[in-house]
Amino acid sequence: MMRLPAFKYLAPHSVAETVLMLSSEGPGATVVAGGTDLYPNMKRRHQVPKTVVSLRRVADLRGTHAGADGSLRIGASTTLMALERDARLKAERPALWAAVRSISTPVLRTMGTIGGNVLLDTRCNYYDQNLEWRRAINNCLKCEGDTCWTAPGSDRCWAVNSSDSVPVLIALGARARLSSPRGHREVPVESLYRDDGISYLTKDHDEVLTELVLPPVGPWKSHYGKLRRRGTFDFPVLGVATALRFDGDRVAEARIVLNGVGSSPLRCTEAEGFLLGKRIDPETAKAAGEIAFRPAKPLDNTDFENAWRKKMVKVYVRDGLLAAK
């Protein structure tokens, strides 16, 4: 049996109580929402928290609120299935809806939350293994070892950001609200991440993600494309979110965000700049794909051969731009 290590279980009823518990329990305490990322990690002994603080009884973190101005607030504990069943989300923000629906499996989406998805651990073939497997290779930098098997000789971890919702949230200009014993703050979702497979989040240990705030859709058009082996279960090997705002038939603003190619989501700023003032036709989309392809550096630590994954960036960016048009 893959059993969880023992821990102290706490079930606060409010965000204020949660952050106090987290700070008084110290860095050995972890928050859990749906547990579909944390519990497999704990079973594999990636994380062995002393205390698990569950958000299950914190009712005000669940649900969505549409603002009169067309903005949307999504509570961090809203399940992925609740978002998938939200007809308004599907109609107004189809790229986010499609990204959510592409996550894992229906039963996992029934349990997993959007907040957990945003804060998902980074992934690597040498890391996402059980304890015995990892011991056989003497572990790796991300968990108790001193070598990175993906890039031996490297002094950092290259584990991959694999969250499906994140590229779309960034492309849609979403902001994240965080609470801690020191108060609240709101930051662009993009700034939650750091390009480091181990220390991949910029948030403090006792900070809880409470809400995602999406601005009004306005004239933005967007799309999410996901590359993976099977049509279900699998994490993205590459995910591409594209969002475009037009002035007439010319691009006034563009956002292209990738997952699966680095430890943080990758914003393709050069390709975005290239698109300004242009019409989206097959040639322009292809050229933007060529530009986006350059900074993407997938390493050999997920499914599929990395050279092919890099090539797929061209294809997915091109197709994503044409689909968002």
Added chain:
Amino acid sequence: MSPHGNAAGKPAAQKRAKKVTLTLRVNGEDHEVLFAPHKTLLEVLREEMGLTGTKHGCELGECGTCTVVVDGEPMLSCLMLAVECDGREITTVEGLSTAKGPHPLQEAFADLNAAQCGYCTPGFLCASKALLDRNPSPTREQIRDDLAGNLCRCTGYAKIFEAVERAAAVMRGEPVPPPPGNEDLGGAAPAQGEVTRGA
């Protein structure tokens, strides 16, 4: 950030995790159960309550064989804490049949040979029950989508989808064709106790 614990040494709590007593409502009955708070629903069902119909496969969310129904929704018992199940209505494969007999899904799985080794079957039955309770007339596409978190290494899925469609028809009160007989197996079934071997 989550702490990276010392995997080699046991955390202090491991030595004597304090148990809790909780009333779990399983298959329509309340059960008072004593268990440690880090136990999954899967462990409590199988090891504390003797309900071994729920199977354990990957125990990491990657196969679906541990699926049970919680408050009408399919859930993976391997990734749920039993302490979080108080006040919730849990249905396992043992709770599908009634005094009248097996559940139409169980009948249909048997009639159409939708189980071969049978290890995935309890999970498929629970996920399918949740689906049919929510949507009595799912299309093939909806069945395929909804069962996309359950793996079967034997049947190739076609028989499973057909069985869910057959059960749905029975539950809607529609007539269904008689089940295929043993002639489909290419000969008479072996008498009970008789051993048949391959070449």
